[in-house]
Amino acid sequence: MISGCTRRDALGFLAAASAAIALDRPASAAGFDWKRYNGTELHFMVSVHPWTAWAQKQLSALAAETGIKINWEILYEDQLRQKLPLLLRSDPGAVDGFFTLPSWDMAAFSRAGWYEPLDKYIHSDHTAPGWDFADFFPNILKTHQVKGEQIGIPITIELQTLFYNKTILAAKQLAVPKTLTELMAAAKALNDPKGNVAGYVTRGDGVQAVYTLAPFIFAYGARWLDDKGQPELASPGFVDGLRYYGEILRAAGPPNIVGMQWKTTYPLFQQAHAAMFTDATNFIAFFKDPTQSRIVDTVGVAPLPAGPAGSHSTLISWGPAIAASSKKKDATWLAIQYLTSKAMTIAALEATHMPPSRQSVYNSDVYAKSVPADLVAATKAEIGAAVPNGANPVVVPVPEVRSAIGTAIVSVLQGNDARQAAETAQQEVVKILKG
Amino acid sequence: MVALVPQQPARVPATVRRWLWRRDWTPDLLLAPALVATAAVMGFPLVFLVYMSLHKWSLIGYAAPAFVGFGNFAALLGDDRFIQSLLRTLYFTALGLATNLPAGLGIALLLQRDFFGRGFLRALLVFPMVATPVAMGLVWVIMLDPSLGIIRYLLGCVGISHPPLWLSDTNWVVPTLVLVDAWMWTPMVALICSAGLAALPGEPFEAATVDGASAWQRFRYLTLPLLMPMLLVAAMLRLMDLLKVIDIVYVMTGGGPGHASETINLYNYLVALSYDKIGYGAAVALVLFALVLAATLGLIRLRRAT
Structure with a gap:
């Protein structure tokens, strides 16, 4: 749910965005080439959600940092569930990335073979050194796993x-x-x-x-x-x-x-x-x-x-996934990495106030200040035993x-x-x- | 061995040739593009719908649709939820017509009289029709809420302290939805009837008045029969809409409680697009299409008879 954007939110967002740039640049300095897919155009299909609304505003920064241009198609959840299967089935390659809620989509999409397994990207030089996969809550990562294989990156916690x-x-x-x-x-x-x-x-x-x-x-x-x-x-x-x-x-x-x-x-x-x-x-x-x-x-x-x-x-979580039929999977993974990095997770939290899926952000002062203390305590108490x-x-x-x-x-x-x-x-x- | 005898081309009778030659084909040629466009736009989806209804068809995965013949239609006969939604739709339609037509005619008769504010009232009548059904459905959900809604408060003011649970009671949910539908569409019936009343000839009414006919007799034996063609047009339009109703049901109850307000069109939507049974959904759509077509043709025939 999107709350109204206050001056405080805007200032917080600016601070977080600056932090994002500051945090990401060392990765480039360490040798990770964010521009390796410069000039690539991608098509993402996502549902209406506070995170997708926030992410849409980051696309120009993403284009500047990576050279990747994304066509970010936002649909209502019901419409996404009707249009996405149609495109994935009838026009392979038309969709590169999509937003998925595994509790709803996972059985059908994995049977259809529409998810690109992500482990080979996560544990390779396709991933920036500072992205830190281990930072995500293990229990939340499970929401985006099929037989132990990661098929999406959870972006928030919904308890x-x-x-x-x-x-x-x-x-x-x-x-x-x-x-x-x-x-x-x-x-x-x-x-x-x-x-x-x-x-x-x-x-x-x-x-x-x-x-x-x-x-x-x-x-x-x-x-x-x-x-x-x-x-x-x-x-x-x-x-x-x-x-x-x-x-x-x-x-x-x-x-x-x-x-x-x-x-x-x-x-x-x-x-x-x-x-x-x-x-x-x-x-x-x-x-x-x-x-x-x-x-x-x-x-x-x-x-x-x-x-x-x-x-x-x-415990459910929406998140971006790569379409198995995409012809630009590497570039899609780069774009997903950019949007789910630690710094960007902080920026998203500042804008959406939704509990983050990264432990470092969840345990940070930013989260503690963005939502009521009893909500932080309640979710902390629940997350370990959540299903x-x-x-x-x-x-x-x-x-x-x-x-x-x-x-x-x-x-x-x-x-x-x-x-x-x-x-x-x-x-x-x-x-x-x-x- | 068969002797090869050259085949004589079949001769078109001279009278037919003359008719073909002399006939003016201009109107047919002028109509042809429109007919082709109509056939493409209207005919192709119907033919494709029939094709889909004969297959088991899923959008999940890459498997090709499997031909099942009339299996989907046979399955409908054993589908209790389909049969219940069909019967409920007929109930909804009957209740809708029974409220829309008398109320629309009554409003038209009132608007026929000259009184202060008539023009304003006519303009006001158009409002429910032009409002978005989805938005109005949500407004009605809030108004009918027993805790937050204004309806309970207003009924309380006139001594009704325990009104029905409009959308939660399985016995009340369909009549409540019909009332909301009537609020939206009775004005359309009223406008059609108003147009009809304005076009009625004055002489028969003057003659009847001279002969001493009462107001009821003038209505019963003059207004109603003379207005019948227009009333049937209104009935036909409403009938088609009521049989296909989905928007307010989807927004206000989602077909609930349970399936107590699920209409055939809503069931069709759920089966085809939510449950991923495209072929089965096509079969439901064809049944609904046949139902609407039969009802409309029946009313057209009735209109011709009058």
């Missing part, structure tokens, strides 16, 4: 956290919940239908809610798929997580929870009509925006409450499988039996995966 309204919790003298039992008790205690305040809110739209359901099933020890890639949706942990999700939202959610998408859940919390909210860390931008939020000073962030199997957020690409089962037909699981979520939100709903979803997903 889920618990957001809470400090004023509403303080009024009832309640502590921030640390376990699912405490979360249920607090949500019920804070729920005030007459005062038009829900105790707890998260997504209730089936397809979208697969993402927010994930930490609950992980907290009960379940997983989406078994080791053979088959669905594991009727396991006791899955049923317990699904049941909990239905119970808490039926007991303490807003009356119209069934069918609520993120675009209607976050405004409830933002306008102080919900006491607690779980979703992606990115939502902090909406809550800290004084032009639209009523909780700028009262929003708190905490790690997701733990269940019997602990607290496990989802890479856990937002949904990583299978080829992700949308269809999400729809089937979503039907189970809607069913429990309507008061139906969780076990029955989970077993139906299991049968449905098995059928879908058989094709």
Whole structure:
């Protein structure tokens, strides 16, 4: 999410950009030739995202430093998912680089052979000495790996956290919940239908809610798929997580929870009509925006409450990848390196406030100053145990499988039996995966 | 051994030759470019759609489409989600026509009278039509929200403290979407009816008034029958739009809760472009095409009969 660009942001950005140039030049001095693909033109297809908007502004600097000119085509996520496969399939060589979300794309794109394996570039003289691959969080690198091989470079961390309204919790003298039992008790205690305040809110739209359901099933020890890639949706942990999700939202959610998408859940919390909210860390931008939020000073962030199997957020990350059909792979890798270097990661953080995937930047003062301290603490606590690409089962037909699981979520939100709903979803997903 | 006898070319009858020679081909030649362009623009996509519907077709990977004959159509018969979306679309269309036509006619009859602010009201009526459906859909989502929306507040002011959960209740979601659709498109019906009313001859109404016909009798036996051709045009336009509805459904509910508001066009979109079943999606599109065509032809025939 893009927050408004303030004077402070602009100054910070300028400082970071200067740092970028300063940091990159020693690499050239050490013998790395950034101009080796001077005059090359590349075509990148990316989705609308704060990072891609920021990166677009760096293309002129990239052209000056490397001589590579990039046609940066930005599309909405849905459009990208329709147009990119068409081009990759029908016009090999038309696309050199693209933006990928492996939790969604990885199974299909790797089956199709559309990802260029990156290890041979990363561990060779194609990579600048100072780029420092080891600097990325190992757990985040896993989100962009197929059988251990890197297929993309993760640019940010997207976890889920618990957001809470400090004023509403303080009024009832309640502590921030640390376990699912405490979360249920607090949500019920804070729920005030007459005062038009829900105790707890998260997504209730089936397809979208697969993402927010994930930490609950992980907290009960379940997983989406078994080791053979088959669905594991009727396991006791899955049923317990699904049941909990239905119970808490039926007991303490807003009356119209069934069918609520993120675009209607976050405004409830933002306008102080919900006491607690779980979703992606990115939502902090909406809550800290004084032009639209009523909780700028009262929003708190905490790690997701733990269940019997602990607290496990989802961990997803967008990032650039090279098209296997590209005829300019080396130049594409050079461009990706430039945009994902340490210095550029700092610049991107200054502009987007999104948690960075590089440890050195994540642990720096720049990050600590750009987001609230409790968000830094919450993400630090979560990142080690988070499930890479856990937002949904990583299978080829992700949308269809999400729809089937979503039907189970809607069913429990309507008061139906969780076990029955989970077993139906299991049968449905098995059928879908058989094709 | 067969004797080789030279074949005589078939003779075109003299009368046909004369007709061909004497006929003025100018109109046909002038029309030809338009007909060719129409066939290319309209005909080719349809033919290609039929071709796709006979294949198992995926955009993921490089595998060529596999011919499956009528397998996609056979699969539709066992697809409960398809059948439900088809029935729901018919329900949506019936409700839409039942609200749009009477309301549009009523508004047109009111606008026929001369009153202060009539011109302003007519201009105001156009507003929902020209507004972007996606933007208006989002506005309605917020207005209908039971916690943040103004609808609940307004209903509370008139004593309705527990209104339905418009978009979350499976029984209410389709009627609610129909109401939003009616808010957008009833003005178009009203404008068509207004044009029709303005063109009605005055004499029959004067004669009926002299004969002592009541206002209801004049409406029932004069206005309605005389306006019927225009009403059928309005019905035809709305019918086509309602059968194909997708925009407000996609924006306001995404087809939910569950699949409770999923129309056939939305299902078609999801199957073809989201689930990567291009051939199966083409089969759904052909069923929708046949449905729209049959309904439109039925109304055209009805219009001719009137």
